Amino acid sequence: MRRFFALSVLLASCAAPGELSVELGTGEAAFETMVGEPTLPLVAGPQGGHHVWISLRVAGASSDRVDLTVDVIPLDAATAPPAREPVRVQLERRESGDAELVGWPAELVDPGCAIGERVAVRASVRDVDGSDGMDERVIVVGAGAHPPACR
Amino acid sequence: MPARRFALALALACLFDARPAAACGGFFCSQSPVDQRAERIVFAIDEEAGTTDMIVQIQYAGRADEFAWVVPLGAVPLDGSLATFPQAAMVALDANTTPAFASSRDCVARAGVDELAEPSTIELGVDVHVREVVGPYDTAVVSSADPAALVEWLRANGFRVTAAMEPFVGMYTREGSVFLALRLTGESGVEDIAPLRMTLPGTAPGIPLRMTAIAAEPEMGIVVTILGSQRYEAANWPNVEVPPSELAVEVLEDPWSVRFNWPAAVARAVDRAGGRGWVTETASPTAPYVDRLRATRPTDETQAEAIAALLALLDGRAYLSRLYTRLSPEEMTSDPIFRRSARGDVLFHEGDFVTDACELPELDPCAFTACGAGGRCALVAGEVPVPVAGCACVPGATARTMMGPDGRATVSCVDRRMSFVSPGDRETPGGPRLPDPCVGFDCGTGRCVSVNMTPTCDCDRGAVAIGSFAADGARVTRCVAPIEAIPEEFYAGSLPPRPGDPSDAYALGGGGLCAAGGRGAPALALAMALLALALWRRRR
Numbered sequence: 001m002r003r004f005f006a007l008s009v010l011l012a013s014c015a016a017p018g019e020l021s022v023e024l025g026t027g028e029a030a031f032e033t034m035v036g037e038p039t040l041p042l043v044a045g046p047q048g049g050h051h052v053w054i055s056l057r058v059a060g061a062s063s064d065r066v067d068l069t070v071d072v073i074p075l076d077a078a079t080a081p082p083a084r085e086p087v088r089v090q091l092e093r094r095e096s097g098d099a100e101l102v103g104w105p106a107e108l109v110d111p112g113c114a115i116g117e118r119v120a121v122r123a124s125v126r127d128v129d130g131s132d133g134m135d136e137r138v139i140v141v142g143a144g145a146h147p148p149a150c151r
Numbered sequence: 152m153p154a155r156r157f158a159l160a161l162a163l164a165c166l167f168d169a170r171p172a173a174a175c176g177g178f179f180c181s182q183s184p185v186d187q188r189a190e191r192i193v194f195a196i197d198e199e200a201g202t203t204d205m206i207v208q209i210q211y212a213g214r215a216d217e218f219a220w221v222v223p224l225g226a227v228p229l230d231g232s233l234a235t236f237p238q239a240a241m242v243a244l245d246a247n248t249t250p251a252f253a254s255s256r257d258c259v260a261r262a263g264v265d266e267l268a269e270p271s272t273i274e275l276g277v278d279v280h281v282r283e284v285v286g287p288y289d290t291a292v293v294s295s296a297d298p299a300a301l302v303e304w305l306r307a308n309g310f311r312v313t314a315a316m317e318p319f320v321g322m323y324t325r326e327g328s329v330f331l332a333l334r335l336t337g338e339s340g341v342e343d344i345a346p347l348r349m350t351l352p353g354t355a356p357g358i359p360l361r362m363t364a365i366a367a368e369p370e371m372g373i374v375v376t377i378l379g380s381q382r383y384e385a386a387n388w389p390n391v392e393v394p395p396s397e398l399a400v401e402v403l404e405d406p407w408s409v410r411f412n413w414p415a416a417v418a419r420a421v422d423r424a425g426g427r428g429w430v431t432e433t434a435s436p437t438a439p440y441v442d443r444l445r446a447t448r449p450t451d452e453t454q455a456e457a458i459a460a461l462l463a464l465l466d467g468r469a470y471l472s473r474l475y476t477r478l479s480p481e482e483m484t485s486d487p488i489f490r491r492s493a494r495g496d497v498l499f500h501e502g503d504f505v506t507d508a509c510e511l512p513e514l515d516p517c518a519f520t521a522c523g524a525g526g527r528c529a530l531v532a533g534e535v536p537v538p539v540a541g542c543a544c545v546p547g548a549t550a551r552t553m554m555g556p557d558g559r560a561t562v563s564c565v566d567r568r569m570s571f572v573s574p575g576d577r578e579t580p581g582g583p584r585l586p587d588p589c590v591g592f593d594c595g596t597g598r599c600v601s602v603n604m605t606p607t608c609d610c611d612r613g614a615v616a617i618g619s620f621a622a623d624g625a626r627v628t629r630c631v632a633p634i635e636a637i638p639e640e641f642y643a644g645s646l647p648p649r650p651g652d653p654s655d656a657y658a659l660g661g662g663g664l665c666a667a668g669g670r671g672a673p674a675l676a677l678a679m680a681l682l683a684l685a686l687w688r689r690r691r
Contacts (some may be wrong), residue, residue: 029381029491044201044353045225045488051355053490087485088425090389103386103490105355145201146226146352 020133042144050111189372232350287339418521426482526564541615552618597630
């Protein structure tokens with residue numbers, strides 16, 4: 001009974017009215033849960049750019065089109081990088097009722113210097129009704145196949 | 152330096168696509184284009200090595216001594232990987248992977264895919280990583296920490312860098328990008344121009360489009376083919392579908408010839424998605440293509456070379472994804488990145504186009520027209536019984552005639568804010584002032600406005616623009632009255648927000664989008680922009 005009560009409280013806190021439940025995960029082709037502080041490898045674009053793959057699970061959104069903001073913040077940075085602007089994305093509804101966004105490239109501003117470092121990845125979601133939610137996880141940036149130099 | 156005019160060109164593309172290849176009896180067959188003007192690029196991913204082969208097709212029409220091509224890259228191509236790729240292979244791959252539109256003798260029309268280093272020298276503060284002859288090209292891979300030095304090097308070596316481009320070149324050099332520069336060797340002619348292939352580190356292909364906005368044409372088509380272990384689709388742009396109800400077919404004078412509105416339907420679907428999106432045209436295993444290639448008996452050395460190149464390209468890459476989009480400059484506000492996908496095959500629209508008899512629906516010219524996000528199609532009474540399609544544009548947009556995907560004249564609304572060059576400007580320091588392209592250009596019931604040195608028409612409220620080609624090939628745009636009045640509320644519409652200045656946009660990762668900007672915001676944008684600049688120069 002006590003467990004049931006605790007679970008109810010937890011669920012209520014996750015999906016309160018006007019608030020979306022957002023789970024930040026990783027994965028390029030499928031959602032993968034983040035456990036602890038996972039090491040996510042840098043992925044190099046052949047024509048430049050480095051990112052890590054993130055994925056999202058969102059519950060409570062009134063529409064499949066939501067505004068997404070992803071910030072990658074070095075934990076030891078003296079000043080936070082400029083906040084990004086939201087991007088409208090399409091969630092994919094799942095049978096369980098929640099929705100996923102799989103394989104979003106979270107870009108790192110200075111990827112070479114972030115290798116081996118802990119960074120916070122923050123994903124904020126807002127639906128068309130103005131309900132919003134956020135999740136933030138700490139990851140360690142892995143070198144990946146073609147690590148860039150720190151400039 | 153003599154007053155040579157350097158045209159810079161990139162192109163990823165060749166054209167053509169075809170009826171189902173099986174009906175042609177092999178991998179090489181006669182072809183009818185769907186979007187013959189789209190830019191095309193092939194990415195072939197080697198996940199084990201963590202590299203990607205990138206193949207781009209260079210389109211150029213001009214003098215050989217004026218040809219130059221420059222493109223920023225995220226890294227120096229792998230040693231020895233710069234090579235040409237057979238043109239026939241590029242065309243055949245495209246032809247065999249496009250959605251095929253065909254009509255049968257009983258007027259059944261269907262759409263569907265066939266079943267199917269180290270720096271060697273330092274000059275002027277510029278590191279020269281590679282300097283070699285590749286096929287018809289004299290190539291150099293260079294980098295610099297000093298934007299001014301790199302611009303100087305490019306200009307000194309015959310690569311035209313306009314004032315509008317300098318901030319972008321600076322952006323790339325500050326980020327440590329390397330530049331690949333090409334020229335034709337003295338012994339090579341324009342007819343020798345061939346697709347270029349290179350191997351680059353990384354396995355997440357992307358296309359740098361932000362800078363393309365400098366001078367891209369409205370509703371520019373882009374076709375991306377990705378070969379890998381599984382399906383790929385867009386990661387940070389919407390993956391868009393075209394409702395079958397929006398597909399239309401026109402029976403031409405030759406009863407065996409039809410045209411389909413696929414490019415226009417894609418453009419409208421992308422506009423509805425917010426101006427950015429990709430339609431997956433084909434997603435399927437490569438085995439059937441390999442089987443067909445192996446079964447094809449080449450008729451000449453060119454085909455034999457193409458077959459060998461394609462078999463090598465497809466070897467070890469089990470899956471092919473082909474994506475298509477059409478974009479206007481104002482929509483190029485972030486760089487699309489592609490990712491592996493767990494979704495299944497796409498046998499595109501197979502059966503969607505079937506009609507039981509010759510009773511095709513009445514032709515709607517607007518179904519074949521994409522006026523852009525700032526436009527609305529309206530019919531105009533023409534000299535022939537069938538009305539023609541025209542475009543009304545929202546305030547801030549003007550109408551421009553261009554060659555459509557099928558080679559016909561078409562009109563689209565362009566964002567006036569996306570004009571980077573104006574009459575009276577100097578393209579390069581000390582160069583002549585640019586003339587006004589609107590001199591002598593008659594818009595009818597509207598005014599001519601120069602957008603990137605191309606005459607466009609700002610039609611009077613209520614009028615729509617129609618386009619045509621004059622006998623000499625010049626583009627004609629006229630504002631005329633539509634059959635039905637344009638609703639007044641249309642003019643309350645507005646264009647999407649304009650991308651910021653390049654340095655701001657970059658600092659935010661592409662207008663705030665999570666784009667592949669990172670270190671090397673990429674390669675093709677500059678080249679595509681240069682190409683577009685070269686194109687409008689030739690059109691003047």
